[in-house]
Amino acid sequence: MTTLLLGGAGRTGARINDRLTALGEPTRLASRHTGFDWDRPDTWPQALSGATSAYVCFAPDLAFPGVPEKMAALGRLAAAEGLERLVLLSGRGEEGARASETALRGAGVPTTVLRCSWFQQNFSENFLSGPVRRGRLRLPAPDVPEAFVDLDDVADAAVQVLTRAVPDDATYELSGPELLTFAQVAQVLADASGRSVTFEAVDVASFVTDLADDGIPAEEAEFLAHLFTDILDGRNASLGAGVEQILGRPAASFGSYAAATAASGAWS
Numbered sequence: 001m002t003t004l005l006l007g008g009a010g011r012t013g014a015r016i017n018d019r020l021t022a023l024g025e026p027t028r029l030a031s032r033h034t035g036f037d038w039d040r041p042d043t044w045p046q047a048l049s050g051a052t053s054a055y056v057c058f059a060p061d062l063a064f065p066g067v068p069e070k071m072a073a074l075g076r077l078a079a080a081e082g083l084e085r086l087v088l089l090s091g092r093g094e095e096g097a098r099a100s101e102t103a104l105r106g107a108g109v110p111t112t113v114l115r116c117s118w119f120q121q122n123f124s125e126n127f128l129s130g131p132v133r134r135g136r137l138r139l140p141a142p143d144v145p146e147a148f149v150d151l152d153d154v155a156d157a158a159v160q161v162l163t164r165a166v167p168d169d170a171t172y173e174l175s176g177p178e179l180l181t182f183a184q185v186a187q188v189l190a191d192a193s194g195r196s197v198t199f200e201a202v203d204v205a206s207f208v209t210d211l212a213d214d215g216i217p218a219e220e221a222e223f224l225a226h227l228f229t230d231i232l233d234g235r236n237a238s239l240g241a242g243v244e245q246i247l248g249r250p251a252a253s254f255g256s257y258a259a260a261t262a263a264s265g266a267w268s
Ligand SMILES: NC(=O)c1ccc[n+]([C@@H]2O[C@H](COP(=O)([O-])OP(=O)(O)OC[C@H]3O[C@@H](n4cnc5c(N)ncnc54)[C@H](OP(=O)(O)O)[C@@H]3O)[C@@H](O)[C@H]2O)c1
Pocket: 006, 007, 008, 009, 010, 011, 012, 013, 030, 031, 032, 033, 034, 036, 037, 038, 039, 057, 058, 059, 060, 061, 062, 063, 089, 090, 091, 092, 116, 117, 118, 119, 122
């Protein structure tokens, strides 16, 4: 009963691996470090062989061009290898990701889709950690709220659907318990860290330049700018019930994430 974790060393994958290992569930991590490459389908069979289920975390993003074709091929291979369930990490409101979800389901392996809001940990483990440390969030963000979700909730939910007795084909919308604009996020981060954190709305070009200074590759920077300008148009300005539906408890707030992260010294 081996669970394959595609993207297993990443932010969600590592959390899921820790939880499954603590439960005594055998796991297999796959990414380029182990010889599995999304760009080389010839490396996929070795990763899937003998697995009973898989967590699918595509990098950099499910909405990228050409990903639905990869998801269709992965679904076919999973069916041929006898996998009994798939759990796909997806994004809320990303039209491009919908085609990838449908494609993965195409070969008929039961597939649970976890459509997530923006991760709270983007501010400490990803592209927004540098700006928080510098105390200046300079983003092309409109005055539109987002329902940031805690990665520990995402990992708890993924483990629940990977280990429940019967797999399902459901799609869940996972978010945090409140809607916050980026200006409000800056205030929460300042309160939690005891340091000044300001928000300034900037144009896309300034944002991309800032990301390049932080070492973010241009393709990823352009995509992130697209997320700010396209996805933050109000379509995700609502709460998702997925955490409560899967875990039977409320989602963790941005304030509790910020307090715990500040206490860990991550922004010092
Ligand atoms: N950030 C957000 O707010 C947000 C919100 C909703 C959904 N999402 C989705 O979350 C996913 C990212 O999840 P995450 O943050 O857990 O990932 P992550 O931390 O970025 O980890 C990605 C993993 O994928 C592996 N990887 C990268 N390129 C690869 C390739 N070409 N072939 C095989 N493996 C590769 C990396 O390991 P190696 O270097 O060893 O290959 C890494 O372990 C994306 O699909 C994104 O759309 C993100």
